[in-house]
Amino acid sequence: MEDKQIPVQTSAASNVLFIRQLFDQNEYLVVRDISGTDNERAILVYINVLIDEKALNEFIIRKISEDQSRLDQASGGTILDSLHTVGSVASIPLIGDAAAFIADAGILLFVDNHSSAYGIKLPGYETRAIEEPKIEVNVRGPRESFIEDLHTNLSLIFRKLKTPDLKTISYLVGTESQTRVTLLYLEKKIDPDVLNELKSRMDKIRLDILIANTQIEEWIQDNTWSPFPQVLNTERPDRVVTALNRGKAAIISDGTPIALIVPTTFFEMMHPSEDLYERFYFANFLRVLRLITLFISLFGPALYIAVTTFHLEMIPTPLMMAFLSSKAGVPFPTFVEAILMEVSFEILREASLRLPRAVGQSVSIVGALVIGEAAVQSGIVSRPMVIVVATTGIASFTIPAFSTALSFRMLRFPFMLLAAYIGVLGISLGFLALLFHLCSLRSCGVPFLNPVSGKGWRATLQQFILPPAKYRIRNKGGS
Amino acid sequence: MVNNAVCAIAIGYGIGACIALQRRGSGREGAAVLLLCVVVAAYCAPVIGKSMPTVESAYKRIYGPISSYMLEKLGIR
Amino acid sequence: MQEKVSPGAWICLIFSFISGFSTLFLQEAKLLEQDVWLSYLCGIAMSFGVLAVLYLAQRNYPGLSMTEVFDRLLGKQIAKICLCLYLVYILEIQGAAFQALTLFYRTVVLPNTSSGQIILLIALTTAYASSLGLGAIVRTVQVLLCFFLFFMLVIVVFIYKNVTINPFLPLFQHRAPEIAFGGLLSLYFPFGKSIVFCFLFSRVTNRKKLLPSTLIALSLSGLYLFAATYLSFGSLGMNLVQSVTFPFFSAIQLVRFGEYLERIEIMIIGIWTVFTLFEIIVLQFVFMQVFEHIFALKHVRALALPVGLLFFAMSHRSFVHQADLSFYNFRIGPFSTLLPTVVIPLLLLLISLLKRGNRSGEGGPLLASSDDARRPRS
Numbered sequence: 001m002e003d004k005q006i007p008v009q010t011s012a013a014s015n016v017l018f019i020r021q022l023f024d025q026n027e028y029l030v031v032r033d034i035s036g037t038d039n040e041r042a043i044l045v046y047i048n049v050l051i052d053e054k055a056l057n058e059f060i061i062r063k064i065s066e067d068q069s070r071l072d073q074a075s076g077g078t079i080l081d082s083l084h085t086v087g088s089v090a091s092i093p094l095i096g097d098a099a100a101f102i103a104d105a106g107i108l109l110f111v112d113n114h115s116s117a118y119g120i121k122l123p124g125y126e127t128r129a130i131e132e133p134k135i136e137v138n139v140r141g142p143r144e145s146f147i148e149d150l151h152t153n154l155s156l157i158f159r160k161l162k163t164p165d166l167k168t169i170s171y172l173v174g175t176e177s178q179t180r181v182t183l184l185y186l187e188k189k190i191d192p193d194v195l196n197e198l199k200s201r202m203d204k205i206r207l208d209i210l211i212a213n214t215q216i217e218e219w220i221q222d223n224t225w226s227p228f229p230q231v232l233n234t235e236r237p238d239r240v241v242t243a244l245n246r247g248k249a250a251i252i253s254d255g256t257p258i259a260l261i262v263p264t265t266f267f268e269m270m271h272p273s274e275d276l277y278e279r280f281y282f283a284n285f286l287r288v289l290r291l292i293t294l295f296i297s298l299f300g301p302a303l304y305i306a307v308t309t310f311h312l313e314m315i316p317t318p319l320m321m322a323f324l325s326s327k328a329g330v331p332f333p334t335f336v337e338a339i340l341m342e343v344s345f346e347i348l349r350e351a352s353l354r355l356p357r358a359v360g361q362s363v364s365i366v367g368a369l370v371i372g373e374a375a376v377q378s379g380i381v382s383r384p385m386v387i388v389v390a391t392t393g394i395a396s397f398t399i400p401a402f403s404t405a406l407s408f409r410m411l412r413f414p415f416m417l418l419a420a421y422i423g424v425l426g427i428s429l430g431f432l433a434l435l436f437h438l439c440s441l442r443s444c445g446v447p448f449l450n451p452v453s454g455k456g457w458r459a460t461l462q463q464f465i466l467p468p469a470k471y472r473i474r475n476k477g478g479s
Numbered sequence: 480m481v482n483n484a485v486c487a488i489a490i491g492y493g494i495g496a497c498i499a500l501q502r503r504g505s506g507r508e509g510a511a512v513l514l515l516c517v518v519v520a521a522y523c524a525p526v527i528g529k530s531m532p533t534v535e536s537a538y539k540r541i542y543g544p545i546s547s548y549m550l551e552k553l554g555i556r
Numbered sequence: 557m558q559e560k561v562s563p564g565a566w567i568c569l570i571f572s573f574i575s576g577f578s579t580l581f582l583q584e585a586k587l588l589e590q591d592v593w594l595s596y597l598c599g600i601a602m603s604f605g606v607l608a609v610l611y612l613a614q615r616n617y618p619g620l621s622m623t624e625v626f627d628r629l630l631g632k633q634i635a636k637i638c639l640c641l642y643l644v645y646i647l648e649i650q651g652a653a654f655q656a657l658t659l660f661y662r663t664v665v666l667p668n669t670s671s672g673q674i675i676l677l678i679a680l681t682t683a684y685a686s687s688l689g690l691g692a693i694v695r696t697v698q699v700l701l702c703f704f705l706f707f708m709l710v711i712v713v714f715i716y717k718n719v720t721i722n723p724f725l726p727l728f729q730h731r732a733p734e735i736a737f738g739g740l741l742s743l744y745f746p747f748g749k750s751i752v753f754c755f756l757f758s759r760v761t762n763r764k765k766l767l768p769s770t771l772i773a774l775s776l777s778g779l780y781l782f783a784a785t786y787l788s789f790g791s792l793g794m795n796l797v798q799s800v801t802f803p804f805f806s807a808i809q810l811v812r813f814g815e816y817l818e819r820i821e822i823m824i825i826g827i828w829t830v831f832t833l834f835e836i837i838v839l840q841f842v843f844m845q846v847f848e849h850i851f852a853l854k855h856v857r858a859l860a861l862p863v864g865l866l867f868f869a870m871s872h873r874s875f876v877h878q879a880d881l882s883f884y885n886f887r888i889g890p891f892s893t894l895l896p897t898v899v900i901p902l903l904l905l906l907i908s909l910l911k912r913g914n915r916s917g918e919g920g921p922l923l924a925s926s927d928d929a930r931r932p933r934s
Binding site: 480481482485488489492493496500505507508511512515516518519522523528529531533534535536538539541542543545546547549550552553554555 | 587644647648651670672673676731733734736737847851852853854855858859861862863865866868869870872873874875880884887888890891892
């Protein structure tokens with residue numbers, strides 16, 4: 001903290017000495033005296049693994065040398081003038097800020113008789129190319145996704161929103177990592193109360209290092225203990241742009257290929273961006289299908305347990321005979337069967353995420369065969385249970401928001417427990433508690449699950465039924 | 480079994496919540512919570528619970544004669 | 557800050573509060589048979605009248621909640637006693653509700669589960685729900701109402717196929733005292749319970765629409781109850797309705813989808829259960845609000861679990877036998893409900909009119925002072 005307040009000295013050598021002390025034991029710190037004279041020294045300092053040394057030599061050093069030869073003058077002032085012609089030069093009066101500038105892929109120039117350091121950002125580290133989204137895959141619509149570089153991500157958004165109304169606020173999060181985070185919003189569309197609330201939450205973040213956006217999410221969300229995310233995360237720039245147009249704010253941080261969108265609602269988590277790119281018939285059909293699959297993924301095993309344990313009379317007689325005959329010889333009650341199969345399925349799912357691609361597919365097939373066929377053949381589980389678990393697992397993949405899908409996956413187990421304990425009553429009570437919890441959640445002060453939108457009946461209807469594009473609400477609600 | 484469990488939970492929660500609320504400066508709330516929990520524990524206690532008065536038993540005593548009289552007057556069986 | 561409720565949400569809340577349990581026993585239908593619609597009309601009219609009376613009493617104190625109006629009109633000590641009577645009333649209603657639900661489940665669905673376990677689970681769920689605040693309760697009602705109405709519509713359509721005659725003919729076959737008593741039964745259960753909503757008047761955004769919204773909600777509840785009664789009588793017949801404990805659900809049991817799918821009432825019961833719990837949740841919420849005012853508390857959330865456990869304890873010790881509930885609902889309830897739902901509201905109206913008359917006579921302001929409006933409400 002004290003280092004940050006020390007001003008840059010007028011002696012370049014003493015500044016460099018100070019910087020060397022700060023970056024002690026860092027063998028990648030490079031100090032280059034480029035003045036060529038002892039009268040007014042000019043010294044470049046940078047970390048060579050961070051900057052583009054080739055560009056430094058080819059453009060900056062060469063320009064400086066050429067200017068020195070042309071003017072037949074070798075002084076710190078000449079070098080500084082040359083530097084100004086090459087790029088945008090920042091003036092840094094404090095040593096601490098100068099050290100941070102070097103750590104952030106900048107080259108710094110100390111000049112004798114100048115009480116500021118001068119810096120140009122020249123990042124030279126490798127970044128990933130823009131690829132197709134891996135999680136939020138579209139059939140139609142754009143196929144770009146964010147990468148780890150903040151500038152590239154911002155450019156993806158600025159290209160799509162060519163309006164001066166797009167505002168940004170920058171933060172440096174992490175006392176050690178000093179990670180750049182940008183908050184974006186459209187000034188005329190965002191609710192000022194929401195923006196102020198978000199800004200105050202961003203100001204309160206206290207972290208040593210910021211590696212992923214999840215850390216920011218945990219600081220700005222309303223309810224830390226809820227299993228449900230109250231902040232939408234997306235890897236798609238088009239989704240961010242749509243959200244900004246709807247009056248939301250987006251948070252993008254350096255080093256994370258995911259943007260956060262705040263505030264969000266349950267409906268936005270359930271409706272992917274693809275809905276906007278398809279014809280409205282199909283989009284609405286998929287919305288209904290997603291609700292059904294959400295219901296199946298959450299209640300499928302629980303309903304099966306409840307019906308087969310407590311309410312057998314619900315099942316038509318021929319089907320009931322089939323169930324009973326398939327269950328004959330299975331030593332475990334339905335609940336234990338369900339737990340065994342669900343846990344096995346979750347193990348398989350987690351393992352497949354970490355398997356090398358070469359063997360992943362083979363292991364998946366083997367796992368399915370082992371779990372499915374062998375377990376049935378050996379009488380550990382019954383066939384209907386395998387069908388239920390498989391259907392439930394596939395249904396859970398239709399939920400667009402990955403974090404929300406995880407939450408529902410996890411909640412399946414308490415429902416199974418309740419169903420095994422008291423059947424349909426347990427499921428009803430669990431459902432009610434879950435619904436109340438969702439309705440009590442807020443995202444930056446905005447209710448998370450509010451069936452009646454405060455923006456009028458058209459906005460309310462649009463939460464459920466997507467009209468054709470030309471009938472959608474524009475400005476705050478439309479796309 | 481359920482009653483015993485609730486009795487124990489009520490006592491434990493009542494004392495714990497009362498202490499926690501007192502520390503936070505909400506003495507009144509703490510006392511109210513403790514009062515409610517004591518009532519709950521009394522109703523769920525093994526022996527005395529069954530003899531505790533309920534709204535049903537109290538109203539039956541109070542309104543029973545009124546009800547019989549009125550229904551007789553109205554001729555409703 | 558306390559969340560406010562829009563008039564539309566108010567309608568949904570009252571409708572779900574009343575309609576949840578209303579179709580369970582159909583006790584007034586068993587008494588009045590084809591003339592039961594008269595008792596429903598009486599019940600709706602009396603309930604609306606009582607709520608209007610309380611609204612008028614509160615109108616002179618626009619910035620205050622009902623509990624504070626009690627204080628103003630009756631004096632602090634008498635107000636506390638009256639509010640305690642309402643607490644006892646809530647305990648009475650919720651005790652009956654818990655045991656009715658438990659009885660239903662043990663009869664129809666879970667015969668081997670003890671009533672204590674069922675009541676405890678329900679109490680814990682409703683305690684959690686009531687601790688989340690009125691905003692969450694209202695939003696949940698709005699979400700669930702869509703599902704409930706959809707499934708009920710499907711069921712109604714299928715039950716209607718079994719109805720062959722108009723069960724409400726011939727009209728006026730019962731004596732006036734019987735119809736009057738039926739009206740009293742309807743006031744006790746289900747319509748009179750809506751009296752607890754007077755403690756939430758201050759939470760409605762548009763006060764001018766409060767009474768019309770309340771009337772709409774009561775009417776819709778009456779319509780739903782009427783439809784359920786019509787379908788029960790029409791598909792089961794008068795005699796069977798008299799003898800079964802849960803007539804409407806017995807009517808649902810007759811529904812078959814296609815050749816194979818029957819006994820779907822189990823699924824309907826699941827949805828219906830969720831809906832009925834709103835009555836208990838609202839009762840618990842209002843209980844906490846009134847309790848908070850009586851004891852001048854600031855933080856209500858800590859009370860949620862103790863109140864839930866109190867509801868459990870009181871319910872578990874009440875109506876131990878099935879016959880107790882029927883007896884109470886028929887003989888005691890209609891009379892015990894008169895004090896909180898008729899006498900006290902009329903008393904409040906009378907006192908508020910007298911005070912208004914005194915103020916007019918003295919030339920003072922009729923409305924509450926600005927200081928009153930600025931006081932924090934409970």
